[in-house]
Amino acid sequence: MPPPHPDAPEPGTRLGPHYHQCFGCGDEVEGGLRLHAEVGKDSTILAEFTVTEAHQGAPGLAHGGLLAVAFDEALGNTVGQMLREPAVTGRLETDFLRPVPVGSTLHIVGKLDGVAGRKVYASADGRLNDPDGPLALRARALFVLVDFSHFTTHGTADPRDVHPDINP
């Protein structure tokens, strides 16, 4: 388990969207999750996502796939901010422990679990309506560190806009 990167943001730092059109955190996406995040203690990322009617799977309940998006985002943020290197999700495993009603806020805590070569392991818990609320979801993920060219070769990122440390 490596220490956080020397340039990793300090606890309490609010993290804006890494990309304005990101479905997870962007502020320009109608119906997006608009996940808010900040740096917590001990190299964690604290993220919050409020479930709206745009996020339903059954009447009044969040869609599980969208909840997985919130965890993908929070875990990606954990990896990106703590290691300051671009990475993509290779594997994401989610345990849905309680239904998440519309109007509730999911409090997610993400942490790094280890690094082995290009593989980065991270996990997160999500609690309902309060950082100490009932546990609603748990997720584990494997991220793979990639070269910046991943985003310019496979996507439409402009190399001139890309920050050298984290994902576009």
Ligand SMILES: CCCCCCCCCC(=O)SCCNC(=O)CCNC(=O)[C@H](O)C(C)(C)COP(=O)(O)OP(=O)(O)OC[C@H]1O[C@@H](n2cnc3c(N)ncnc32)[C@H](O)[C@@H]1OP(=O)(O)O
């Ligand atoms: C601050 C920034 C905040 C950012 C937040 C963003 C949150 C959202 C994040 C995302 O959603 S990213 C989008 C979803 N993910 C993708 O689109 C990734 C698509 N997959 C790929 O591009 C490639 O498969 C990948 C880069 C993951 C791996 O291909 P590579 O050819 O570069 O690597 P390779 O296949 O050699 O794998 C490297 C290591 O990872 C392992 N690996 C790769 N994929 C795996 C997998 N799925 N499960 C288990 N292990 C996996 C692989 O076995 C190997 O292990 P070893 O080093 O031990 O040999």
